[in-house]
Amino acid sequence: MIQLESYGNPTINIAVFAIFVAATLGIVIAVTRQKSKASDFYTGGGAFSGRQNGLAITGDYLSAAAFLGVTGAIALYGYDGLLYSVGFFVAWIVALFLVAEPLRNTGKYTMADVLSFRMNQKPVRTAAATSTLVISFVYLLAQMAGAGGLVALLLGVSDRTMQGVVIGLVGALMVAYVLIGGMKGTTWVQMIKAVLLVSGAAIMAALVLFGSGFNLSALLSSAQAAGLDPATGTGVDVLQPMQQYGKTEFTKLSFLSLSIALVAGPSGLPHVLMRFYTVPTAKEARRSAVWAIGLVGAFFLITLVLGMGAAKLVGQQTILEAPGAANSAAPLLALHLGGEVFMGIISGVAFATILAVVAGLTITASASFAHDVYNSILKDGKADPEQEVKVARITSVVIGVLAILGGILANGQNIAFLISLAFAVAASANLPSILYTLYWRRFTTRGSVWSIYTGLISSVVLIVFSPSISGSASSMLGEGVNFAWFPLTNPALVSVPLAFLAGWLGTITSKKAADGELAIEMEMRSMTGAGAGEALNH
Template sequence: MTGEHQTLALVLFGVFVAVTLAITSWVSRGRRGSAVEFYAGGRLFSPMENGFAIAGDYMSAASFLGISGLIALFGYDGLLYSVGFLVAWLVVLFLVAELVRNCGRFTLADVVAARMRERPVRIAAGTSSVTVSVLYLVAQMVGAGSLVALLLGGTGAAAQTWTVIAVGALMVVYVSWGGMRATTWIQIVKAVLLLGGAVTLTALVLVRFHGDVDRLLRTAADRSGHGTAFLAPGLTYGGDWTARLDFISLGLALVLGTAGLPHILSRFYTVPTARAARRSVVWSIALIGGFYLMTIVLGFGAAAIVGPQAVRASNTAGNTAVPLLALDLGGGAGSTGGTVLFAVVAAVAFATILAVVAGVTLASSASVAHDLYASLRRGRGEPRGEVAVARAAAAGIGVVAIALGLLARDLNVAFLVGLAFAVAASANLPVLLYSLFWRRFTTRGAVWAVYGGLVPAVALVLLSPVVSGSPDALFPHADFQCFPLQNPGLVSIPLGFLAGWLGTVTSTEPPDAAKHAETEVRSLTGAGAA
């Protein structure tokens, strides 16, 4: 990339970082000591504001960079991510949004612990939430590294390393300084920028093909090297039984995982009522649905205009397809239009990453402080001390995410998010649904449901082709693979539900009928909700 590209994009990066730091400073003045302020922003956001924030939290680097890149490289099979990410919100809307808002205060563990013995349940749910959050953060780190490496000429390891470290440092600052209130406004600003950028690029792609979508698809197929197979299912997930089972596994993880993501669940506590939580989800579905329709156009547009070969040459996982598309749409390398459009898109993508990592880091640090720390000091810990622990936890989680992000920098970001969704669907969703809907559910069942999904999910990922045994693995020269699927959801999600059922039916401690009745009334009516 030319010096013009680098300078302009870096200036835009700097402007966005300065503006968001100013927002963080402004909204957090005099509001740093309260747990409700730090975790939930005072519960003062309107449904529209929260809907935009949820969209900003959810439309991550996996969506903007990863999905478009997968479609550019693999055509129809890349669409699974767009469909799965969107359909998942129906599960959130109809099953969990209102009930979670009524039953909890800040985290997933609040919902489960309402009718169980607190300490074992909070430790289990907190551990699971931190694990899911770290996996999700790794994907954002990889996206940031790929983006800035492209900006600086694709020089590889050095640019990616420093970028990942910088993103990690910024996310710690956002969370520890501003809490949920600042994070929410950053996500709202980012959602507006991202939707504006996606609309602009989509319009330019359609103008390039004079509004003829059929011509766009045929051109993408011709340049792909796969012909019409590029537009049909099976290019990636067809063929042998392993690939087809991987398709089912990924679909299950994407559709069921959203309802178990800690940073999504925590957003329902930032509004005053359950009705507002439901309306927030409706707003977010409208925004996210429109965005994912545009990622389809951008993915096939990158295949048709840039070409899969050029995308793969820039980044083997396809993470740079959209910036390369913007460069071409603006007039090509060296042109003023190309320079400006590339710089704007790169800055918007970087803003996307910063906003998402802030939200995920806040959710994971809340789990550490409110669940793990507070469960050990229940009755002794003060809210102010809990918030201090959350700020410290944000720094520790940032260090772990940076280290794993550097290790996984050659993997597609949408694929990495798929793994996080699988762990969330395996460990968090079973315990959440059982707690809300099963009268006989017990403390043992809750603990077994979390660990019965979490441990197999993580273990199967470690033993899969993602980590070893293939040229694209994290450790390509090692081979301890013994699980054939890349996504563990097909096995680990049923195991989570099975473990929760088994723990409950073998429990010697009867369920507390009074607590269940209280929780049921509160979940359905909101009576007594925080």
């Protein structure tokens, strides 16, 4: 096992970071041309192939939580940590088969285009834009926390003020990507990042397995032995389920709630769904799906090897005591496997992952505000395209500032866990309304608005008053502050059913019936792709 004092060479780490940032910014500038239409900023002109977009979707979906947080969770809790890998992957299949292609066939730029297609535009767009902004902000907290923990580890920065400065720099770079490149530049960064991340993780997994004779059973047994103290039998048995969630009835319910959030959440994540608007046809959207499923599936199989390898070679106690705690498992494993240079490269890939994902989140949130609020609501759909893009750029700066402040507060939390909270909000606020809109002809404006706001408000309120925020040693505000009255660490078990119920109740109590002709037209477009080109080019 490595020594706690040794976290690599800060000079090498800074040099690798600088190379990654300079290279990706250079690519953004190179591929970006003068934009004359809003669609260029929002969708990259819809000009990407299925393979390219599949790589970009993989880059968007495999965030810092997937690499840093999941690896750490598996290293520390074994099967309970593996839940994140399984949940993230199963969720991706659900999103692709039920939601992604129908949304792409019906929409234009944002999720709200679909939700408002056959509804009263203003109230539905307002609700959808609100949920998009909230979800993007919660998701950004996790990425910013990951950035702070990663750089703290690599530069040996234990002072939280300096970590806050690092988070501020990440936020500034994030805004620069969006302002310079729009969706086109961001998509290219996502593609490159996906290749680097999957390749880097595969190389690390191969090295771990090589050390165990390419015997997965031997690796698992070694990780189990490393987690348990042979003298006392204490420690975390990584092969024993429910090490993290099996202590009380409430923690078991939290486990169930987390499972719901992980499986249902991605189908409501605006920044992932928006990726399908960057391809020209439904056929290319399906090709995107095939590429993304293969890459995402392979990556999450790899995280099991990485997590168990970190438990065996780095040690659980070393991971917990390092800056960034669970989030440090992957970089410390890289240090053990390949030394300082390899650690710098893997950490540079992780840093590029964070930058790319936060840029994608920012452009989604800014597009939602500019397109759904400014253009469609305030300007009745008649805003000048250049002015609309200008509003999107200003919004991205505001979002960047808010994300920096929130990231400083969330610094030190396991980012896979923070992501699960964002998934819970997405599953509650967006997914019920999306499914009702796509598959229930009778669904009405009132049902959509009630569903979105009920899911959004209930999930956020329950998160705020849960042990995730206060009342425990692992909470965001620590044990010293306690206003937690909701006993579960994840709200999805309560908030998702509430949102479905609200959508149904709002629909059956609506005085105005749904527009049958528009419902049939939407069903035809969503299922066949007929008319999708016109929807994208209005």
